[in-house]
Amino acid sequence: MTFATFYGFLGLQQAFSSEYVVQDDARQHVFWMQRFLDPQLFPNDLITDYFQSVAPAGYTALYQLFAQLGINPLLLNKFLPIVLGLITTGYCFSCVLQILPVPFSGFVASLLLNQNLWMKDDLASATPRAFFYPLFTAFLYYLLRRSLLPTGVTIVLLGLFYPQSVFLCAGILILQWLKWRKDAKFRIWHPYFSQDQGDYLFCGVGLAVALLVMLPYALKTSEFGPIITSAEAMKMLEFSSKGRSDFFLSNSWKFWLYAQRSGFFPLEWSWLPFKYFPVMFAVGLSLPVLAKFPVQFPLIKQLKTGIFLLPQVGLASLAMFIAAHAVLFKLHLPSRYTQHSLRIVMAMSAGIAITVILDALLRKATGKPSNSQKNALFLFPFLSVILILLFYPNFVPYFPRTAYKTGQMPALYEFFQQQPKDIVIASLADEIDRIPTFAQRSIWIGNQYAIPYHLGYYRQFRQRVLDLIRAQYSLDLAEVKNFIQTSGVDFWLLDKNAYKPNYVAKNKWVMQYQPAADEAIEKMKDKRKSVLENLLQQCSVFDRKNLIVLSSDCLLKAK
DSSP states (O other): OHHHHHHHHHHHHHHTSSSSEEETTHHHHTGGGGGGTOTTSSTTOHHHHHHHHTSOHHHHHHHHHHHHTTOOHHHHHHHHHHHHHHHHHHHHHHHHHHHSOOHHHHHHHHHHHHHHHTTSSHHHHTSGGGGHHHHHHHHHHHHHTTOHHHHHHHHHHHHHHOTTHHHHHHHHHHHTTEEEEEOTTTOOEEEEEOOOHHHHHHHHHHHHHHHHHHHHHHHOOOTTOOBOOHHHHHTOGGGSTTSTTOOOOSOHHHHHHTOTTTOSSOGGGGTSGGGHHHHHHHHHHTHHHHHTOTTTSGGGGGOOGGGGHHHHHHHHHHHHHHHHHHTTBTTBOGGGGTHHHHHHHHHHHHHHHHHHHHHHHHHHHHHOTTOHHHHHHHHHHHHHHHHHHHHGGGGSTTSSOOOEEEOSOHHHHHHHHTSOTTOEEEEOSGGGGGHHHHTOOEESOOGGGOOOSBHHHHHHHHHHHHHHHHHHTOSOHHHHHHHHHHHOOOEEEEETTTTSTHHHHTOTTGGGSTTHHHHHHHHHHTTOOOHHHHTTTTTEEEEETTEEEEEHHHHHHOO
């Protein structure tokens, strides 16, 4: 709990390092919740309405509850990670003690899990996926204890906060009907169906709860549907290796193993110094080997039957990973079914294995006091492992990784805050992504909000981007005025470098939107100034550093 608190405190330092700081994904999942404090914000806003519609009910209700108490959702978002981390730590520790009743194993497992969670921004985001960790570890704990009511409650909560994880719970419950016994003759483990009626009753009730939880999602129709199909996605630049939502990668090894959206293993395992967690993964997998040597590793004898839950979680995760790939995007992203659960399972498994191994080393080091040199030989690796476990984060760049983004233009945010609440701002500049969060004003489009999974939303969004690119680089004043009148845009935020030749060509996000992006490049090569470029000084209402804001009223009056 001390380490969980310390890591969380390091995250809080980043969260409050400046007046304008927001977690990267909170710009999607939390910004719209400012409506809870002021319902007049973001009126008739496509982007805001979409992200509000896809937010899980429990997640929304939690933030709304605190907003009613006067706590800004963006402020709550900064404090939640440390709370979620502490809950996760408590349940992880308790789970391990149900498997190996040695407190040190729980300490190592929860330490490893905390380190891994703060090497990626999932927990720090306090978005729906952050709630998976405390709720799923709670589910595992109550399942190990065969506590029916708490198990059902955790399934309901997972459905309310991170719905796709309910499929994992269902798979794990089904696997509870299988038991394992060791063949006396060949000394190999083989499965058999449980003979205990209680197992079938317990799992049947759990599955019924899972079904009831997921039923509303199955019956719900979204105004922003349908979900994109695999065939449609493969034709879009957005899903290519050069796209905003890169999924279909040419590197098959990366696609199946470590890719952020399609890969089986957590992304950070591929880049961590010294491949720390892949080593832990291998250590965790060594448990079956250690079990074959009970004399050399005597602590292995204390393992409880709950150890079989860990491979069951792995099997359920693998099954859902395969299913998500088979019906691509209907079950959201395949990686969501393995990367989160693997962090938990492998931390527990590695914590147990490390404890068993260290126990054996410690017995060797202290077993024969007369042979001090031999004892020191065994004690050295014991102490080395302890030191590595405790101090490894010091060797990880940017630990903890929170993905907090700092606003660099306070004057711009204050300028827009002084404008009416129903204004709309158009821009291709990167700074536009921060406006809804820091200025609480609607934007026409933004890279951060270009999520292409629901076609009812993304077709409108994509058309908006195409129209904006064409208008921003148009040589025809009538076309610019027509865009303003049809879109209802009140202000135009421009990067002063927007009319340099490489501005569009080097912008990975803008280049997705063809043919408008290529047309803009061709117009800039023509050396003729666009309409907006000619009106920069005449219609400017804000000019700081690299950004300039144009008034739509002025543009409409231009001749």
